[in-house]
Amino acid sequence: MKIHEHHARDIFKKYGLPVPEAEVANNPEEVKNIARGMTPPVVVKAQVLVGGRGKAGGVKIAENHDDAMDKSKDIFGLLIKGLRVEKVLVAEAVDIENEYYLGILLDRDKKKHCVIASTAGGVDIEQVAEETPELIGKTWVDPAYGLHPFEIRNMLFDAGFDPKLALKVTGILMKLYKVVIENDCSLAEINPLVQAKDGTLWAIDAKVNFDDSSLYRHPELKPLKESEETDPIEKEAHARGIAYVRLEDGNVGVIGNGAGLVMATMDEVKRFGKGIAKPANFLDIGGGAQADLVRSALELVTMDQNVKVILINVFGGITRCDEVAKGILQAIEEVDLKVPIIIRLAGTNEKEGRELLIYSGLEKYLDIKNAPYKVIESLEQAAPIILETIGVPAQ
């Protein structure tokens, strides 16, 4: 789960990390009022859950509170990577001398937390890692005994931090580690950590991601959750609790059970699609799906106007094929799907599922263009039917 910078900042503050004075504003008037109480200059920052807001014009320095209000007018309503700016953070600006990068993340290869620091801050850390890896310091946390100041110091000295600065940064990283451990963060980042001209250190930007599986034990974090989806269908899927990802330029809706199977099915569509048929989405009905969920999934996929045909690929384990068939029939009855469905069912209750579909009589038409669905034996059979459907000019 991602959260807004200002929420991350509040958490940082609670743990004693040095964040500048700042407050959230919902409109230019509020920006003015907040900025009035601050020592100018101030910085106005768009609150969106994606990176690259600086380049998109979402961050501006203002000389005084009137200027802050004016500049915030350009930021409110801005569309950054599809997300509209509805809140801004107004913060006291810091007189920057140096910028550093600090981060802690879960390393899935080593199965440990990794603490990262670099004297090259304020920029994309992945780029630094690629171009000047010697500027990146890393240390991994002992899963048993945790992180210790000396390990951080060793890492910072090696990464070229000034020794006196390294002592201060060690304290900051110990606090950041506490944020990570106590809140089950998958990532916590300060980029940049700024050394001001007067020598003080400031966490200018705050980024925190949480492990979704741990949210049950952090009820206080739940209200911070905001939709990360820029796509309206993804938002709707999220609301329905369905794992759905929309793809660009696709025309074949893909539904399956299990992420791996769905991805493999998408790949297959792309491969046999000859550049004509392309997967329009990822939709995983998960394990043990009931008819209702299948119905809901079909409805979702057809919300995408580009979808011309749907491919359902289910291999039943916990999932029962007859439940899937029931869901398909429900959808056809209750929702105007408009597009044909190619259905492949295998595994648990395969026979029952197929019989439900066949005896419904809906598959009787000779031609897929006239029938609501077509049941196939194996995925290979899908290719010609899908191509036939797509190949015909829509209406």
Added chain:
Amino acid sequence: MKIHEHHARDIFKKYGLPVPEAEVANNPEEVKNIARGMTPPVVVKAQVLVGGRGKAGGVKIAENHDDAMDKSKDIFGLLIKGLRVEKVLVAEAVDIENEYYLGILLDRDKKKHCVIASTAGGVDIEQVAEETPELIGKTWVDPAYGLHPFEIRNMLFDAGFDPKLALKVTGILMKLYKVVIENDCSLAEINPLVQAKDGTLWAIDAKVNFDDSSLYRHPELKPLKESEETDPIEKEAHARGIAYVRLEDGNVGVIGNGAGLVMATMDEVKRFGKGIAKPANFLDIGGGAQADLVRSALELVTMDQNVKVILINVFGGITRCDEVAKGILQAIEEVDLKVPIIIRLAGTNEKEGRELLIYSGLEKYLDIKNAPYKVIESLEQAAPIILETIGVPAQ
């Protein structure tokens, strides 16, 4: 550091432990007001830093708020093991079905935290451990990975806890462990944990001791500190930051540097004292003591009217004998000590220290009864001089 039950209760509450509704009162009127807002019966409990308050009449059940006020009048001002009751805790009484003991303490032999539980609660756990050890469950915490619910369950099942109850108690012990770890407790105890007639569990008494060395990182705990000393001289020593313990029936003040040396000196006084000379106190001036501290130490020791003679035994390491000598001379000049001092100095700057004392001219009198002090070469020489001093009737 020990704290009052009501402070421990507040900490328990913060960690989600099931403590009954309760509030502190400073006088009978407050008891009445608090009890009025509660569902009777209520219990009124003396807040003192020693055990055995029940036997001393410091805990009483009251039928209603008037009764609570009346009964509290007998508790306020009560002297329990030398400590006067100045506050009481008024709590809603629980209908007791069963009583259990839960505790976590630092095991200095294994260098691990030890979690202890017993179905024999409400009584002195050391007695249970001695008489019916099979009723005591123990599990030690892995110093690296910490405590896990399964380890507690295994221990509770083994100790004869009802399995369903054990699951609930496991949750309570996990919370108690969090109290211990996050607050650097040397001990945290719930005795008794009560199962009420309705099956609910309640932490009826709360006891928490803190590791003094860790207090620097728990500033929020400092205000909870209250004097544990019942003795006025110990209180004064505490205020002066001097390690002093008063002994009963003693007449020889003992001062030294280092706990081991002071204890050995006390033991020596007792041994050669022939039942006449006995150590009156333990006073450790610590390492590297300055003259001021020595002066202050002498002043403290003579506050005890039973002290007839003082034995100073210093083996200088970090401590310099000349500083000790200076302190002695200061005390003689500025404080009316009234009793003679036997001084043995060895180690660092021994010669300088002895010379300071000898050339002061104060030791010139032939007889210890007339001289303010006597410098000796070894501890063995102390015995006859001390016995001579004590043996003579005071005045």
Added chain:
Amino acid sequence: MSILIDENTKVMVQGITGREGSFHARQMIKYGTKVVAGVVPAKGGQKMDDILVYNTCEEAVNETGANASMILVPASMAADAALEALDAGCKVVVLITEGIPAQDMIEVYHRAKEEGAALIGPNCPGIISPGKCKIGILPQDIFSKGPVGVVSRSGTLTYEIADGLTKAGIGQSTVIGVGGDPIIGTSFSDVLEDFENDQDTKAVVLVGEIGGNDEQAAAEIIKNLRIPVIGFIGGRTAPPGKRMGHAGAIISGKGSTADAKVKALEDVGVPVCDTVAEITLKTKEMLGL
């Protein structure tokens, strides 16, 4: 032969009295797995069909000699259950449960390594050595005994592949679904050498997907193996930065793309199939059938 589990494996089921636990325990018994005990704290003494339930893993292991465990308990208790099984001495722990906090899994992972135990999962379908033993929730009818080892990060895709192999007359020695979470106990690298050393395994099908670097780590191992490995990577059409269904499948860096994984495998001589159907064909070819 087979790897990790066989006809002598004695399994206890943690959470056997739950809906899922009892269903899958029964399936396993039906398949011939030696399910010797159930473990459910505070339900000790009860029975699930003929299987006695114990309060603790320690007791279950002491009384029945269980040396493997399947865990099907709620996510908030699953890590503790796994630690209990490891502490009791189980050398194979199959963690089916989904949604376990990553931080808890860090500890379980390292404890399993310290104990020298094979931890499979979490969020996985389990493991089957066809004809001998099944620990998990895999639909058992699609597997058959034979010379191919299968290790996969995906559940249903594994079924699909095993089904394809079986229908083509190619049986499996052991099939392992390693699970889809960021922190998993057993990765490809952990079992490849086991397959190499298993006399009855003649080829390995490795089913990867986008996210992480497990396929690259596997390629490093494969370099030094004699046994032929057939690869498949799911998610070639997945967009970067999007989480595809489970937390493991997300393209978060260059190394975690399908292309990088395909290249890493091909670089060490592993044929990477484009479709699921091709896996069966390629495997046949590698076995000389």
Added chain:
Amino acid sequence: MSILIDENTKVMVQGITGREGSFHARQMIKYGTKVVAGVVPAKGGQKMDDILVYNTCEEAVNETGANASMILVPASMAADAALEALDAGCKVVVLITEGIPAQDMIEVYHRAKEEGAALIGPNCPGIISPGKCKIGILPQDIFSKGPVGVVSRSGTLTYEIADGLTKAGIGQSTVIGVGGDPIIGTSFSDVLEDFENDQDTKAVVLVGEIGGNDEQAAAEIIKNLRIPVIGFIGGRTAPPGKRMGHAGAIISGKGSTADAKVKALEDVGVPVCDTVAEITLKTKEMLGL
């Protein structure tokens, strides 16, 4: 010979630029100890007299071959400093600092055991092998080389005893003050066998006091030793429940009384002396002098 340290021990001093650190480093050098490095984070490159200061223990060990460390840094940083020394490979770590949180010491203790290192202290005077090496704050002039090992929970009392032995012409092989805190790295039991195995140690003086069970644990070891042990227990007149100066010396249960300790030692044949002066006499007797 001697135990734990000798003329080849290379010592680094953590906190060498502090008032205490520099004073005691100089004393140690004066005594002949090979002090090869100082460690003070962010003061790397400075010098204390002729001793170069490093930013990290790792660097100091790599550059100078230091294999032991003395720590004289503030209590809030001392546990971290000890872990750093252990991590850098030091096999003898002497922790002089007083007032280290017990919880931090739990970790340091167990890490030292895992590393197979001797941790002495905290809150201790240190260790000296007369004529060879001193690590700590003991006043060096009172010690002399000879056949008696001394291990003690007390500081100044140890000086007193060593002084008494020296004045009676009895030298010491190694003298160790183990420290007065509840959690200490090295207890009596840890060094008794070292003394037994040291060819030059002919008798051991064990100086215990009230609190804890270390003397009882030592008695268990002494049972199986050939080397004669002379005992002393301080605090016979101490009242129960009162803390005598440092956290370790408190009578908190029956086992931690002076009487219980005297009995445990006497039960395994250890003569327990009533006075400090008696220790010298008894040691002489045991050595046949």
